[in-house]
Amino acid sequence: MNEKDVYENCVYKKNGSINIAKLKIRKLRWNIRASEMSRNTLNPIREIVDGMKLSPNPDKPMIALSIGDPTVFRNLPTDERVLQAMKDAIDSQQYNGYAPSVGYLQSREAVANFYSCPESPLEAKDVILTSGCSQAIELAISVLCNKENNILVPCPGFSLYKTLADSLGIQVKLYNLQPEQSWEINLQHLESLIDEKTTCLIVNNPSNPCGSVYSKDHLLQILSVASRHCIPILADEIYGDMVFPGCSFYSLGSLSGDVPILSCGGLAKRWLVPGWRMGWIIIHDRNQAFGTEIREGLVKLSQRILGACTIVQGALVDILNNTPDEFYCSTNNFLKVGIEIENFPEFKNDVDFTERLVTEQSVFCLPAMAFEYPNFFRIVVTVPEEVMVEACRRIQEFCQQHYRPCSPDGNDLDQ
């Protein structure tokens, strides 16, 4: 259908006269292929959710515990001062132009001051502003890895790491987290995966989807593995400091001696404004293991497409300096949690389980297949309290109806 004929004029002699004929020489057709990179880019959450057959129970209003966006239910607004900082930034008309590719100096200085600690002092030159934490992760992976390299990624883990690595042709090696040990890393397994082509270890703490927060000891053990094998760490700390009262969050940068760290963070979670797309990379490199090359590489990568929105950059100084402590405390009960699906022999897998949960109870949870962890599902607890209570009641009813505890050898004890 898209073919086109291509003609060429042909001159020939016939009966003593010169003639010109149009000769069809070849067919041209539209043959536009999507690039290999685009074909290799896959968001498992979208693929799984779009492929699910969801028909909610018409007698029960739908409750979606699948959406990792704290703003959708409007019960977790950001702080008034955060909003005012944005209004002021717009009104000032100072932030309508292009900023330096790594971000305004004063905005980077504000991030450096906010996260600086005596063990790991930071300056503006250690900060690169990006479009959300996602771009920070992309730049960090891109600067550390070539096509033939591999990266170590937590399982279960946030799906973006694999999405980005796959599209860049970088091999992903999944290391196990241990549910029975508060989702700590299986360090033996992690170490067994390392080879001469490993160029990056991704550590996500606090974790999406596990909601776990690593102890100082565990973080030191992780650093010790990285140090032994001279592997830099990409620390996804977007949920940094979002811990329940009585718990402590330690950033890897504050604990590291010799291991260089690219810490990725942003405003999305702690300040509850994911749509503002403000992220950053903080470079912790006490022993100059990164040298100048990685810093220059990050600057070069930031020049491909300018990252963070200038208005948000303009507001950043105020946001970081003036958000009151009470705001941080009041939002710390929003973390993502995973629930294991066991002993439900009726269901083939987590997708089957969650589809039936929608059909019968109109509660939608995200199958953890999206996190490379089948037989679990993930819920977010950002919904208003009364909706959460209702969702839990319905999940409980569903479980009571379908639960069939199995013995370790797989026999159904109920029968």
Ligand SMILES: Cc1ncc(COP(=O)(O)O)c(C=O)c1O
């Ligand atoms: C662990 C983790 N890292 C990074 C991101 C991406 O953050 P942003 O929305 O700032 O790109 C998310 C978003 O949900 C996340 O859960």
